[in-house]
Structure formats: structure tokens, C-alpha cells
Amino acid sequence: MNRRALLGSLGALLFSAGAAIGVSRLAARPSAPAVRRRVVSLTPAITETVLALGAGPQLVGVSDYCELPPGSALPRLGSSLTPQLEQIAALRPSLILSDGSAAAKSRELSALGKTEVLPWLTLAEVTASIRRLGQLLEQAAVGDALAQKLHDALSRPPPPGAPRVLLLLSYDPDRPAELWFIRRNSLHGAALAAAGAQNAVAHDVAGLPRLSVEELVRLDPDQVLIIPSPGATLEARQRILGAFSRLSPLRAVKESRVGVLSGASQSVGPGILRLVDSVGQMLQKMSGPRPAGGFVE
Template sequence: MTTLHRAALSLSLLLAASGCRGRDPSRAALPESFTAVDDRAPAPRRVVCLVPSATELVFALGAGDRVVGVSTYDDFPPEVTRLPRIGGMTNPSFEGIAALRPDAIVGVEGPTDLTALRRLRSLGIRVVVPRVESIEEVLSGVDLFGRLLRRAPEAAALRRRIASELDAVRARVANRPRPKTLVVLGRRPLVVAGPGSWIDEVLTLSGGANVVTAGGRYPTIPRESLAALAPEAILDLTGHADGAQLQGELDGVDLPAVRNHRVTTLSDPMFLRPGPRVTEAARQIAAALHPD
């Protein structure tokens, strides 16, 4: 799977998680039973992960050896490439999951619908699906998975590390001018990061100012509106390997970012995955916006 395909799939997951595909009743807020952990139950030994964000959390807690199946979209850490695939976010293979004999299934709220989660639970398997659409929710997800996996000390250490590394990024950019930044997530149509989105939060922490201030968390905007936005920097998160391609596409538009060659490609899908690698995402965005 190419970087472009991985980024496109990660964007689909992000849009689904943030409710940008409309109000589907099967994707309403999950009942507490899917977001709580029974501390009296034994620690799971065989875990299936429904989405990459959940997989990365489990591995970050040092419990990757318990993962027996992952989604079609998983590509990190490298060990997951050797694991069985159990389908996608909306079409998990129930038979494939059952064959792996898991005693826990983990995901994140949004990408997997409630109907699928209920069917998975009907197999007699614990299903834990927290909401992770902000940095604070990622930290809460660390705690929740730490309890589920009986890795509470590791969860506390991971939480401290994430908070400390994000504080270091904040300190690095604290006294610097914040360039007006456009974050491009899709090209045709032009999908961008809007206010209140995961990317918007990481961008702000990393020393940027989002030029998109209305239209929802992941709006589609006409190219004709770019001149009025006048971004001073553009971050291309679409997964295209060649950042010059987007620069070339925008050469006909009078934008400060284009004139000053401040169009940067960041192609790793981690930028679109709320999870433990938020620290690396923040560092790379800060370096792109404040290279000196």
C-alpha cells in the first residue's frame, strides 16, 4: 500500500471519527458500556484492533505481543505487517475475528459503527472503544487501555512522556510569530483542516495559526477562496510524495505561501491519526513552520 493510499485511508478514518459523513444513527455517541473497563475482569491475552489508532496505543503500552489481528489500514509499528487482517472500519470480518479467538477487541469511537460493535459483543468478547478526537482524549485513551491491559504503570509513564514532549514543543514556539497556515488533507476536492479538528489542535500547539476559521472541522473549500485566506504557509498532508506537485498546482494563485515557497509535504499517516505519535507529529509541524 502506497503512502498516498495510506493517507487517504487515514483521512477516511478521521472524517468518520469526527462525524463528517452525516448523522448516521449507527454512529451516534457510544453507550458507556463500550467505553468502560471492568477492573475485575482478567487482563486480555489475545487482542484484535479495529483501527490504527487503537493498535498504536496498545503497542505504545508495551502490549503488542498480545495483538493477534489488525485492520486493513494498519501499518505501524512495522510488526503489524505480519499480523492477520480483519477487514475495514465499517466492514470487519466477523468470521475472521472469531477465528482469532480474541478475548478483547479495541477500537476508537467513530470509524466502527454501533451495529458492528454490538454484533462483535454478541460473540461474547469484550469490546472497548474510547473517543480520541483531541489530545486530552488521547491521554484518557492511554489510561483506559492501560486499565484494560493491566498496564497502569506503563500508561502513567506514557501519559507523562506525551505531556512532557508536547510541553517541549509549546516552549520551543512560544515566543515566535504564528504563520497563517492552511492544512490540506485532500486535493480534489480541496479538503482542509477547520476549527475544532484534531489537526487544528496540533497545529496551534506547534506554533501555527489556522487560516480556516469556519465551515466545520474538515470542510471542503473552493480553490477560488484561497486568495482571500492568504496563507503564509501550507502543510500538505494528502500523502503525495512530491510536495512540489501541490506547489505547482497553486502557482496560478497569488498566495504568500506559494510566493515564498512555504508549501511543505508531511506524508506520514500519523498526522491524521489521533494517538501516541502526536508528539512526533507536533515536532515535525513545528519544524516545518519554524525551521530556524
């Protein structure tokens, strides 16, 4: 081999060795740590769903009304209607989650960071929003599975001849004229149907789901179920039953077909499935011997 060829070969070898060393050093260099999302959720149902998706560690703040696992503590930041904007800004969120309530402060929240407004009323809206949450939090497969589970469980129609049930969202014995009912076109309405009952208010309602006592008497449902406020004690639930039983013109009162469920049934997140079980069990009880006045779960 002549001198020029020998020098060329040595140069090529040195270049290859240098490139290999450079590549090995790049491979050995630790990769930059992934930036953890800083998520603020201002709606209890959305927070419940974030936790169900296994994305709880991404939360840095929640609404005043969100329930967290025992031992967990996060800053409380108002709600989607009354957000504490300065406190939210101080947390430097990378994602703010809110429901699609008409009065939600989505415009103000968007000025603080990426804001996702999720429709959360009907079954179709909720399942679509759960899938979207899964995508946002990199839990798409879990989100799809959870959405499908809710869809399958809450899409069952009531059987023919099912009782006409009025499902009330709480009842205040001190303010008996305020009757807030569950709309047919809502997640709770789907749960009522899946449990085997017809909604006594048999049409979709766009405005406030409220009845007067006179409207209730004209409606005269076969059965009445009441969801008390979360945390209501047994004594409080018995008081609700006693107060409602004073509405003696109602067929449901005359036949002791009034029931007070547990407060846990207020969930409009994945926990809505508990309501299906509670209503189903109460319907079974009402089909048999009934105590005077009605039932308390």
C-alpha cells in the same frame, strides 16, 4: 501421662502433620497459567498505542491499515467501519478495540466479544483513551506516563503573532478541488499549535473538514503545509508541491510559503509528536530564504 492423654496427643500430632503435608502439596502444585488476552484492534492509532504500551504480544488481529513492526504479521480484519466479522469471530477475541467514529460497527462487534469503543479525536479524548487502554491491558502506569507525555507536548499554545497556517491532509493533483484540512479541535490541530502556528481555520469544526478552492482563496492563509499519504515518494511530494503552486492568487504561493511534509506525519497515535517536530522545522525554514515554489521535506 495416662493412656487417654497419650492417645490424644498422638492424634493431634498426626493431624498437624497431615495438615502440613496438605499445605506443602498445595504450595508445590503449579499454578494455572495466566490466560493471555486475545486483542483485536481495528484502528491504526489504537494499534500504534497498544504497541507503545508494550502490549503487542496480546494482539491477535488488526485492521487493514495498521502498521506493525518489521517482521510482524497478524490477520487483517477490515476496519472499524468495515470489519470482517466472520474472521474476527474465528479468532475468539477476548477484547475488541475500536475508535469512536460515528459509523463504526460497535453494535455488531459487541456480539463477538467484549468491545471497547475509544473516543479518538481531540487531545483530551486521546489522552483519556490512552489511560483507559493502559488499564485494559494491565499497563496502567505506562499508559498514564504516555498520556501525560502527549498532554505536556501538545498543550502548548502558539506564541503571539504566530503565522496563520492551513494544514492540509494530503492533496491530490488530479483532483485539486478536494481540500481536506486539519481541524483546530483535533489531535493534529493541537500538534500544529504546539509547533508554533495558528490554525488558519480559527474555529472548531464539527462536520467534514473540507474546503472549496473559493473558500481557500477567501481564507488566504499565511502558510500552507501539506501532509501527503503515507509512503509518498520524494517525486510524489514534489508533484504535490508543483500542483498546489498553481493556485497563484494565494499569498502563501506568491511568497513560496508552501511546504510538503513527510507521510509519517499522518499518525494520530503517539507518533503525532513527529508532526510537531516536522511542522516546527518547516516554520523555521519559511522564516528564512525560500526557494521558488516552496519546500519539500
